[in-house]
Amino acid sequence: MSEFKAFSLLASIIDRVSLKGYTQPTPIQKECIPVLMKGNDLLGIAQTGTGKTAAFSLPIINNLGQNKIDIKAKSTRSLILTPTRELASQIMQNIDDYADGLGLKTKVVYGGVGRQAQVDAIALGLDILVATPGRLLDLIETGDINFKGVEVFVLDEADTMLDMGFFNDVQSIISKLPKKRQTLLFSATMPAEIEILAQAILTNPSKVQIAAETVTIDLVNQSVYQLDKSNKLPLLFNILENADYEKVLIFCKTKYGADIIVKALEKESIKAASLHSGKTQAVREEALQNFKDANLRVLVATDVAARGIDVDNITLVINYNLPEDPRNYIHRIGRTARLVKMAWPYHLR
Numbered sequence: 001m002s003e004f005k006a007f008s009l010l011a012s013i014i015d016r017v018s019l020k021g022y023t024q025p026t027p028i029q030k031e032c033i034p035v036l037m038k039g040n041d042l043l044g045i046a047q048t049g050t051g052k053t054a055a056f057s058l059p060i061i062n063n064l065g066q067n068k069i070d071i072k073a074k075s076t077r078s079l080i081l082t083p084t085r086e087l088a089s090q091i092m093q094n095i096d097d098y099a100d101g102l103g104l105k106t107k108v109v110y111g112g113v114g115r116q117a118q119v120d121a122i123a124l125g126l127d128i129l130v131a132t133p134g135r136l137l138d139l140i141e142t143g144d145i146n147f148k149g150v151e152v153f154v155l156d157e158a159d160t161m162l163d164m165g166f167f168n169d170v171q172s173i174i175s176k177l178p179k180k181r182q183t184l185l186f187s188a189t190m191p192a193e194i195e196i197l198a199q200a201i202l203t204n205p206s207k208v209q210i211a212a213e214t215v216t217i218d219l220v221n222q223s224v225y226q227l228d229k230s231n232k233l234p235l236l237f238n239i240l241e242n243a244d245y246e247k248v249l250i251f252c253k254t255k256y257g258a259d260i261i262v263k264a265l266e267k268e269s270i271k272a273a274s275l276h277s278g279k280t281q282a283v284r285e286e287a288l289q290n291f292k293d294a295n296l297r298v299l300v301a302t303d304v305a306a307r308g309i310d311v312d313n314i315t316l317v318i319n320y321n322l323p324e325d326p327r328n329y330i331h332r333i334g335r336t337a338r339l340v341k342m343a344w345p346y347h348l349r
Contacts, residue, residue, distance in 0.1 A: 007033045009062050012101045017058070020097060026051030031208040033059055036184070041205040043198050044186040048157070050210050053094050056080075056154050056184050061095065063152075064127045065102040071125030075149035080130045081173065082156040083164055085110040085281055086288070091156070092130045104128060111135040112281030119144045133161070133169035140176065147177050155201075158187035158194050167193065174201055232320065233264050240270060240298070245316040247291070250300045253321040258300040261320065265298055272298035 002023050004014055025033070028050045035042055036059035046052055060078050071077060082088050092108035099106065104127040109118040111134045122129070122145050129145075139145045153174075155161070161170050183201050187194050198205070225235060240248065252258050258274040265272040273287035273296050291299040292311050299311075300320075 004058075007037065007058070009058060010065050010102070013058060013062055013065070013098055016098050016100055017054070022054070026055075028052060028208060028210045029055045029058075031210075032056065035206040035208070036060075036182075037062065039182055041182060041202045042184045043202060043205045043207045044184065044210075045188070045190060045208070046186065046210040047188045052156070052186055053091050054098070056156075056186070057091070057095050057098060060128065060152055060154075061099045061102065061104065064104055065099070068103075071105065071127065072149055073123055073125055074143075074145050075147070076122070076126040076129040076145070077149055078128045078152040078154070079147065079150050079177070080128065080154040080156060081136070081161075081170065082130065082132065083160045083166060085112060085132060085284070087157065088130050088132050089285075095128060095130070099128075106130075109135050109139065110281065111138070112284075115139070125149075133166045133173060136173060137169055140173070150177055150181055152182045152184070153177055154184045154186070156186050158185055158197065159189045159191060162191065162193055171197070233261075236261075236264075236318070236320070237268055239316075239318070240265075240268075246297065247294060247311070247314050248298045248316045248318065249291075249311070249314050250298060250318045250320050252300060252302065255302060257321070258302060261300045262298075265300075270298060271296045272300060275299055275301040277302070 002014060002018050003025055004017050004022065007025075009017075028044065028046050032042060032044060032055040036056065042056075044052065044055070057080075064077060069077075080091060082091060088108050088110050092106065096106060105121075105125065106128040107118065107121040107126055108130040109115075109122075110132040115135070115138070118135070118139070122139065136145070155170065155174075158170075161167060183203070183205075185194075185198050185202060185205075190198075227235060236250075239245070250261060252261060255274075255276040255278040258276050262272045262274045273290065275284055275287050279287070287296070287299065288311075290296045
């Protein structure tokens with residue numbers, strides 16, 4: 001029996017959650033859902049992969065499903081702001097899964113794609129809008145959206161917003177929201193700027209903090225190769241001679257470096273593609289879908305572009321460049337641990 005029933009969510013939501021195979025809430029879901037069902041503001045400190053999306057989206061969907069209203073044109077009842085296109089798409093996909101059958105109007109908006117379909121959807125009024133800062137500001141400036149009807153605002157990955165240089169954009173968007181609203185702020189870390197922002201936008205918030213992972217999961221086997229830079233590619237080719245590594249995710253530091261690796265792999269007749277912010281959204285989506293469908297054996301990604309990647313059965317993660325932040329290392333190799341009991345990350349220095 002699903003433990004989600006204890007939250008008194010709508011029956012259709014419980015059914016959808018069960019269909020996704022969720023029976024026991026994660027720690028952040030246990031802490032957040034009861035608080036949010038009461039309409040309280042919340043400060044959540046937790047990393048990607050802890051179940052945050054369900055933690056904040058299930059209560060939102062439940063409230064909207066129970067309290068349907070006529071939505072005014074160019075408005076949305078709830079706004080979820082997140083840093084990257086991939087993460088925005090992933091959040092929207094999960095929300096649409098959870099809300100199936102409730103008739104809620106939802107839309108995800110981000111740059112790199114045509115805006116007219118986004119404008120048309122917003123013009124009809126939305127229950128839930130998931131957005132990245134740049135495109136949302138563009139829609140605000142052209143008068144294609146207003147926030148008078150916003151009941152709930154979610155700021156996700158706040159520290160990533162700061163790292164990516166979106167902080168001023170985020171503050172500009174927040175300044176246009178109605179004062180009376182429920183506000184949720186999630187961040188993996190709490191630098192001074194985020195603490196100041198939290199104090200400014202949250203009203204008597206409940207605080208939920210999920211301990212950050214400081215060690216890697218036991219199911220992931222790890223190996224380290226120390227070698228000269230000139231030997232990286234030969235070693236990479238040698239590793240990929242193992243046919244058991246059917247779906248390989250490679251992390252590197254720069255967009256330029258990702259493209260170089262892909263070209264080298266293609267010369268060796270290894271199907272590969274890169275995923276980074278220098279690619280158009282259409283190209284990024286095509287690469288990710290081909291990787292999911294096993295039409296590509298290797299996907300080479302930067303950390304920023306990899307936010308929101310959710311791919312089944314990744315058998316090998318390679319850190320072509322080690323990240324400067326240990327948390328990113330845990331995040332990277334966790335891509336194998338979610339769905340594969342035995343995985344084999346290699347770290348090429």
